[in-house]
Amino acid sequence: MHAVCTDMIQTRISNRLIVLGLALGFLFRFMTEGSKGVLFFVVNISIPVILLYLLFQMRALGAGDIKLFSMIGAFISTKQLLRLMGLAFFVGAMLGIGKIIYHFIFLKTERGTLTKIHFSPAILMAYLMIIWR
Numbered sequence: 001m002h003a004v005c006t007d008m009i010q011t012r013i014s015n016r017l018i019v020l021g022l023a024l025g026f027l028f029r030f031m032t033e034g035s036k037g038v039l040f041f042v043v044n045i046s047i048p049v050i051l052l053y054l055l056f057q058m059r060a061l062g063a064g065d066i067k068l069f070s071m072i073g074a075f076i077s078t079k080q081l082l083r084l085m086g087l088a089f090f091v092g093a094m095l096g097i098g099k100i101i102y103h104f105i106f107l108k109t110e111r112g113t114l115t116k117i118h119f120s121p122a123i124l125m126a127y128l129m130i131i132w133r
Contacts, residue, residue: 013064025074044073
């Protein structure tokens with residue numbers, strides 16, 4: 001929740017928050033699963049970086065969003081992480097469509113105007129859907 005608030009206000013996600021989350025995720029994995037948990041930790045924090053790097057290079061996704069996926073991956077299973085990522089993109093698309101409708105129909109913004117969305121709320125919504133499932 002803190003990541004979403006800072007992203008919405010400052011358009012960035014704090015590296016301190018990410019590092020704290022990764023450290024807690026590492027401890028959680030180690031305490032609950034031992035050395036096997038450390039392996040899952042490394043795999044899960046690497047998956048978003050590997051899969052989303054191209055989107056970052058294309059400036060379609062911010063580095064903070066990828067780090068946020070990695071931090072969440074430290075706490076959940078690989079299967080949940082992959083579901084989370086797919087669902088977050090779906091939710092983000094729905095938010096983007098909503099923003100386009102709002103800007104172009106209600107505000108009468110000109111066509112071709114760049115509209116961006118903050119992706120962290122989509123990540124949060126997807127996370128809550130995965131966890132509450």
